Amino acid sequence: MPFTPDKNRYTALGLMSGTSMDAIEVALVHFTGRGMDTRVEFAGHLAASYPPALKSQLLMAVAGNLDIPALVRLDKAVAEAFAGAALYYLQEHKLTADSIDFIGSHGQTIGHWPGPAPSGEYQVTASCQLGDGSVIAARTGILTVCDFRGADMAAGGQGAPLVPYFDYLLYRHQHRGRVLLNLGGIANITVLPAQTPLTGVIGFDTGPANCLSDALAVRLSGGKLNCDEGGKQALAGHFSGPLLSALLQHPFLAQPPPKSVDRSVFGEVLANYMMTHRGAFSDADLLATAAEFTVESIVQSLEKFVFPEHMIEELIVSGGGVHNGYLMRGLQNRLPGTAISLADGYGIPSQAKEAVAFAFLAHQTLAGQPGNLPSVTGARQPVILGKICPALPAPPAAAQTAENKNSTI
Amino acid sequence: MPFTPDKNRYTALGLMSGTSMDAIEVALVHFTGRGMDTRVEFAGHLAASYPPALKSQLLMAVAGNLDIPALVRLDKAVAEAFAGAALYYLQEHKLTADSIDFIGSHGQTIGHWPGPAPSGEYQVTASCQLGDGSVIAARTGILTVCDFRGADMAAGGQGAPLVPYFDYLLYRHQHRGRVLLNLGGIANITVLPAQTPLTGVIGFDTGPANCLSDALAVRLSGGKLNCDEGGKQALAGHFSGPLLSALLQHPFLAQPPPKSVDRSVFGEVLANYMMTHRGAFSDADLLATAAEFTVESIVQSLEKFVFPEHMIEELIVSGGGVHNGYLMRGLQNRLPGTAISLADGYGIPSQAKEAVAFAFLAHQTLAGQPGNLPSVTGARQPVILGKICPALPAPPAAAQTAENKNSTI
Numbered sequence: 001m002p003f004t005p006d007k008n009r010y011t012a013l014g015l016m017s018g019t020s021m022d023a024i025e026v027a028l029v030h031f032t033g034r035g036m037d038t039r040v041e042f043a044g045h046l047a048a049s050y051p052p053a054l055k056s057q058l059l060m061a062v063a064g065n066l067d068i069p070a071l072v073r074l075d076k077a078v079a080e081a082f083a084g085a086a087l088y089y090l091q092e093h094k095l096t097a098d099s100i101d102f103i104g105s106h107g108q109t110i111g112h113w114p115g116p117a118p119s120g121e122y123q124v125t126a127s128c129q130l131g132d133g134s135v136i137a138a139r140t141g142i143l144t145v146c147d148f149r150g151a152d153m154a155a156g157g158q159g160a161p162l163v164p165y166f167d168y169l170l171y172r173h174q175h176r177g178r179v180l181l182n183l184g185g186i187a188n189i190t191v192l193p194a195q196t197p198l199t200g201v202i203g204f205d206t207g208p209a210n211c212l213s214d215a216l217a218v219r220l221s222g223g224k225l226n227c228d229e230g231g232k233q234a235l236a237g238h239f240s241g242p243l244l245s246a247l248l249q250h251p252f253l254a255q256p257p258p259k260s261v262d263r264s265v266f267g268e269v270l271a272n273y274m275m276t277h278r279g280a281f282s283d284a285d286l287l288a289t290a291a292e293f294t295v296e297s298i299v300q301s302l303e304k305f306v307f308p309e310h311m312i313e314e315l316i317v318s319g320g321g322v323h324n325g326y327l328m329r330g331l332q333n334r335l336p337g338t339a340i341s342l343a344d345g346y347g348i349p350s351q352a353k354e355a356v357a358f359a360f361l362a363h364q365t366l367a368g369q370p371g372n373l374p375s376v377t378g379a380r381q382p383v384i385l386g387k388i389c390p391a392l393p394a395p396p397a398a399a400q401t402a403e404n405k406n407s408t409i
Numbered sequence: 410m411p412f413t414p415d416k417n418r419y420t421a422l423g424l425m426s427g428t429s430m431d432a433i434e435v436a437l438v439h440f441t442g443r444g445m446d447t448r449v450e451f452a453g454h455l456a457a458s459y460p461p462a463l464k465s466q467l468l469m470a471v472a473g474n475l476d477i478p479a480l481v482r483l484d485k486a487v488a489e490a491f492a493g494a495a496l497y498y499l500q501e502h503k504l505t506a507d508s509i510d511f512i513g514s515h516g517q518t519i520g521h522w523p524g525p526a527p528s529g530e531y532q533v534t535a536s537c538q539l540g541d542g543s544v545i546a547a548r549t550g551i552l553t554v555c556d557f558r559g560a561d562m563a564a565g566g567q568g569a570p571l572v573p574y575f576d577y578l579l580y581r582h583q584h585r586g587r588v589l590l591n592l593g594g595i596a597n598i599t600v601l602p603a604q605t606p607l608t609g610v611i612g613f614d615t616g617p618a619n620c621l622s623d624a625l626a627v628r629l630s631g632g633k634l635n636c637d638e639g640g641k642q643a644l645a646g647h648f649s650g651p652l653l654s655a656l657l658q659h660p661f662l663a664q665p666p667p668k669s670v671d672r673s674v675f676g677e678v679l680a681n682y683m684m685t686h687r688g689a690f691s692d693a694d695l696l697a698t699a700a701e702f703t704v705e706s707i708v709q710s711l712e713k714f715v716f717p718e719h720m721i722e723e724l725i726v727s728g729g730g731v732h733n734g735y736l737m738r739g740l741q742n743r744l745p746g747t748a749i750s751l752a753d754g755y756g757i758p759s760q761a762k763e764a765v766a767f768a769f770l771a772h773q774t775l776a777g778q779p780g781n782l783p784s785v786t787g788a789r790q791p792v793i794l795g796k797i798c799p800a801l802p803a804p805p806a807a808a809q810t811a812e813n814k815n816s817t818i
Contacts, residue, residue: 054529061477068473068480069522072537076563077528113478119486120463126481133796134556138563146796147543154485154547155801365799383801387542387555390774390793392564 008032010366011043013089013142014352014359015082015105015131019185019263020210021055022320023047024085027355028093034367036198038169040360044093045352048085054078061110061130062264078108079135086140097141104362104386105146106354107131112149112262114158127159133389145362145386152372157379160260164190164203164376165364166357171346172196177312179302180343181331182354183209183321185263187298190376193310203376204257204305207250207297208266209321213290215271220283228287231326237284239292243274247293248300257305258378288326295330302335318343318350361385417441419775420452422498422551423761423768424491424514424540428594428672429619430467431729432456433494436764437502443776445607447578449769453502454761457494463487470519470539471673487517488544495549506550513771513795514555515763516540521558521671523567536568542798554771554795561781566788569669573599573612573785574773575766580755581605586721588711589752590740591763592618592730594672596707599785602719612785613666613714616659616706617675618730622699624680629692637696640735646693648701652683656702657709666714667787697735704739711744727752727759770794 014027026048030041050058057074060066066074082105090097107129116123133146149159167180167190180190187209191202210227217228228234247270252261274286281289306312315338321327322342332340343350361371370382423436435457439450459467466483469475475483491514499506516538525532542555558568576589576599589599596618600611619636626637637643656679661670683695690698715721724747730736731751741749752759770780779791 051530054531057529064477066477068470068475068537069520069526069535070528071477071480072520072535073522073526073528073533076533076535077531080531080533081529111478111481113482117478117482119479119482120466120490121460122463122486122489124482124485124489126478126485128477128481132559132563134559135563138560138792150541150543151547151798151801154541154544368799381801383547384799387796387798389560389796390777392560392790392792 010101010363011099012359012363013086013100013103014355014357014362015086015103015136016355016358017050017106017108018319018354019109020214020320021050021058021108023049024082025352025355026085026089027352027359028089029356029359031360031363034364035369036169038360038363040170040356042348042352042356045349045355046089046092047351048088051081054081058108058110075130075132076135078131079133080139082107082131083136083139086136100142102362102366103136103140103142103144104358104360105131105133105136105144106148106358107146111264112160112260114153114160114260125153125159127153133387137389137391141391143391144389145365146389147387148358148361148371148385150387151383151385152377152379155379155381155383157372157374157377158258158260159377160205161188161190161203161376162361162372162385163354163357164201164373165198165371166360168192168198168201169360170348171316176314177310178314178316179306179312181298181315181317183317183319183324183327185209185211185214186261186266187294187321189298189301189306191306191310191312193312198373199375201373201375202257203373205260206301207253207261208270208294209319210324211263211267212270212293213287215267216274216286216290219271219275220286228324231291231324233284234287234291234326237282237286237288239289240281240285243277243281243289244292244296246277247289248296253297253300258376291324291326292330294327295334298331299334313339315340316343316346317341318353322350419510419772420508421768421772422495422509422512423764423766423771424495424512424545425764425767426459426515426517427728427763428518429623429729430459430464430517432458433491434761434764435494435498436761436768437498438765438768440769440772443773444778445578447769447772449579449765451757451761451765454758454764455498455501456760457497460490463490467517467519484539484541485544487540488542489548491516491540492545492548495545495551509551511771511775512545512549512551512553513767513769514540514542514545514553515557515767516555520673521569521669523562523569523669534562534568536562542796546798546800550800552800553798554774555798556796557767557770557780557794559796560792560794561786561788564788564790564792566781566783566786567667567669568786569614570597570599570612570785571770571781571794572763572766573610573782574607574780575769577601577607577610578769579757580725585723586719587723587725588715588721590707590724590726592726592728592733592736594618594620594623595670595675596703596730598707598710600715600719600721602721607782608784610782610784611666612782614669615710616662616670617679617703618728619733620672620676621679621702622696624676625683625695625699628680628684629695637733640700640733642693643696643700643735646691646695646697648698649690649694652686652690652698653701653705655686656698657705662706662709667785700733700735701739703736704743707740708743722748724749725752725755726750727762731759
């Protein structure tokens with residue numbers, strides 16, 4: 001274990017890939033202190049592409065089209081890619097594995113099922129993040145904490161969102177109420193009222209961010225595009241009122257927090273629905289409708305569950321969706337009294353924020369501190385998250401090099 | 410972490426279920442020292458039945474008939490059953506969770522694929538043990554080490570067998586060469602030549618133990634029986650020479666160690682083969698042939714890979730197969746110069762031996778010590794095995810009780 005009484009400053013890598021599978025984000029972070037006294041120093045990041053064959057396996061897993069041996073193998077292959085990204089970061093920055101105390105790896109979510117469902121005699125909740133920490137620890141020679149969601153779910157929580165503790169630590173303000181909004185495949189918010197204690201933080205998934213628009217873009221382009229880049233097509237269209245009204249009837253939107261949702265609920269399924277009900281609407285109109293649905297589901301979530309109880313002055317946005325002009329313009333139009341800014345202005349690049357957050361959560365785990373917030377996830381209590389995978393004792397450099405030949409960045 | 414410099418004696422539970430899925434074995438063990446200086450005190454055990462609906466889900470998983478969400482949920486449900494078995498042990502013996510320092514849980518193997526196979530751009534090996542350690546830690550309030558095979562496989566090993574270090578510690582003899590034979594779904598051996606150093610230990614899977622006979626018994630009885638209890642039917646039959654010769658051509662038998670194998674290689678597939686080639690042979694004859702194949706594959710493995718290099722005086726047998734009269738008689742007939750005895754005579758009940766071994770491996774992990782033997786698994790180096798799942802900070806007793814209502818023992 002890297003935590004020793006006489007050491008106070010730790011250096012870590014955070015590894016993250018969101019449900020959009022845009023890239024494997026690697027962040028280098030230094031930590032001093034622990035819990036609410038943690039000082040976080042962001043020190044750099046990079047985004048590594050998924051090797052294409054691996055990504056297509058992942059999309060098959062999300063669609064449920066992999067058998068059990070292929071799924072279990074994919075857990076290892078994702079770990080190889082994550083480890084490859086970490087080693088690439090170290091190499092680019094001339095850092096040795098010895099200089100890194102630990103890795104916090106979120107892994108790749110391929111499914112999230114927070115609603116209790118039967119399995120044998122039991123009612124269970126589950127979430128699946130691929131990327132075996134034992135493989136990452138072996139390839140890098142660095143102790144790795146992985147699989148953060150299981151412990152919160154075991155304590156009755158949704159297992160998500162897990163970033164709010166980190167958001168509270170870094171983004172809360174003494175006099176201004178803030179909401180952090182992450183626009184990944186799914187949109188989620190962390191609500192930080194001014195002067196709230198940690199136990200007063202709330203946060204939840206609001207619905208789709210990019211997942212519906214991405215699924216539509218794939219269909220409309222016959223697979224040539226995987227997203228509406230920059231929201232340009234949506235900006236050229238007009239949303240359909242009737243289709244939007246139908247989408248806004250989705251029961252998830254009315255459900256009070258705590259809540260979290262699998263990308264599949266808002267991705268392919270609703271894209272199919274829109275395609276079969278498109279009538280005379282153009283491609284651009286459909287993409288505008290999807291983007292408008294994202295904006296509207298975020299705004300209605302705020303109006304229903306946040307604004308009535310909390311004074312919010314600022315909305316700080318992160319995630320791939322910040323590059324979507326339709327979403328950013330739509331949010332500003334619908335929230336004229338709220339100052340909207342990008343997370344980049346607060347010390348950590350928007351793209352790296354979640355990777356930094358999972359490095360922080362690993363730091364909490366190794367310090368024996370909880371990482372979840374029961375007010376956010378609905379867990380019965382704060383719990384220590386994750387699984388700790390020890391590194392090999394002193395990996396021989398030769399073996400490590402041979403291993404990495406397979407990695408594609 | 411339970412390991413502190415001023416504590417020397419630790420109390421642990423080991424949890425294990427073999428590929429036969431006979432029962433969840435729970436063993437209570439005390440440890441003093443670490444590595445080769447470990448003193449193991451076996452303190453008790455019980456066998457808990459799998460709840461029937463859970464077991465049928467597991468059999469579907471083994472057959473590949475579960476979708477991804479059902480598989481991920483099953484990982485949690487198996488953990489609930491393992492945790493229920495551990496809590497039942499504590500309750501029966503009036504022990505509190507506080508008195509247990511850690512749990513070592515092997516989990517339930519549903520597939521083992523040690524041969525490299527492609528996944529995306531990578532060549533990977535994999536093995537799947539269900540029973541999420543985070544759930545076990547949450548339900549019991551006890552730190553849990555799980556998923557032992559991944560780290561060895563990440564280091565290039567077969568991930569199996571992992572019991573040989575433990576066998577060396579407890580069963581080696583200064584003047585007598587010993588082989589430990591475990592008769593589970595698969596048969597595996599640990600070879601302990603007299604006066605061998607730890608690095609001289611070898612061990613490998615020899616082929617089927619009960620898995621072929623079990624698969625045949627299910628078929629021949631139309632699902633009414635799940636095994637040939639005590640080998641009684643086999644003892645009433647005569648093996649078929651031609652069928653046995655065909656079975657002995659299986660390429661796994663000729664493959665030199667290190668080697669390990671998935672139960673599916675010798676279970677359903679060979680049972681199907683035998684059924685379609687049974688000719689005039691009776692049910693009893695088929696079961697005799699399966700049992701003879703088990704005996705012969707063990708004996709030939711010893712004759713081919715062990716006896717030429719090592720002097721072996723004793724064979725110590727454990728696992729459910731010790732109750733099969735055909736197997737035990739067959740081994741004695743075929744190995745007249747070897748003293749055959751049951752593991753029960755050496756301090757640990759045969760049935761509990763693997764559960765004790767995984768408590769030992771968890772002890773090694775928490776002590777920062779390797780648990781695999783490269784001479785056995787083929788790994789490039791000794792590695793620290795497993796994933797460490799921290800317990801909740803002080804679980805509230807009320808919540809824990811509510812949780813366990815679901816558990817069926």
